[in-house]
Amino acid sequence: MAASLSFATLFAAFPSSSNPSPRRLHSWNSTRSAGTVSATMNQKTDTPSWVKVAEGHGGLHKVCVSSVHGSEAEIYLFGACVTSWKPSNGKDLLFVRPDAVFDGKKPISGGIPHCFPQFGPGVLQQHGFARNMEWSLLDSDNNGGEPVVTLELKDGLYSRSMWDFGFQALYKVKLSAKGLSTALTIKNTDKKPFSFTTALHTYFRASISGVSVKGLKGCKTLNKDPDPVNPVESTEERDVVTFPGFVDCVYLDAPDELQLENGLGDTITIRNTNWPDAVLWNPHKQMEASYRDFVCVENAQIGKVQLESGKSWVAEQHISSS
């Protein structure tokens, strides 16, 4: 079970060049006019070249960040979903499914969607509501040419209708030359304790016949195929996991580093702090149009975290390519 960590840990994780206290830069929950947003932002922040807000698909706002090294990323405020990550070589290593919708109603299927406060299956909607809500851009910074942005989600009528707790989620995203780092902080702002499960449901661009994941040998597995509600327990015996067919499997107590060969010539290292579990998913013929082109390697917290009032939980993911 993950330990509760202080709120300050998040900021210690990403040293920044200016005052690390969170300050709200922009909250765009009420308007979807990207032109207006950019103008407001430019007046307030002297047009930082490393972070821009633009209109994305379906008129949704996205935050575009670029580093001094030439790497780039895009994050939709809807769901705080990183939909694109290009290291300095310009190759987008994330994948957005061709059936993804950007209507501000359904979650964006691709990139790095959040699963919170439930990984699932469970009583809430599949993977929880955080991927289905508009987050706000709370802060942005430039750490020696490497942009850092912090997005925030708080409880509201929509979340309370399903899960009646006060919370604050902070998602700090940092872009470097070869990597993308994220820190997710969940704070209990309620008077009563709550419990949650969570995951980063990362879709990596891939050529599935050439995909392999290293590092999971010896982990206890919960195979959700064929019945996600009654997964079959086993132990991973393989040094290298491949994807010859449908895969939907939870790995408990996974190591803090995995290596993904995406079949397209890239080796992606997935490191984490405090994400105890991992999930591998490829839908195979259930998604005939796209299954060959991606694999999901997810950092997850499958066991429930019990969070007392005022306490925070923090987990970090670092993905980098070589």
Ligand SMILES: O=P(O)(O)OC[C@H]1O[C@@H](O)[C@H](O)[C@@H](O)[C@@H]1O
């Ligand atoms: O289509 P969704 O809601 O994004 O979920 C996709 C898959 O996500 C995986 O994380 C789950 O283990 C699967 O069971 C699920 O089917």
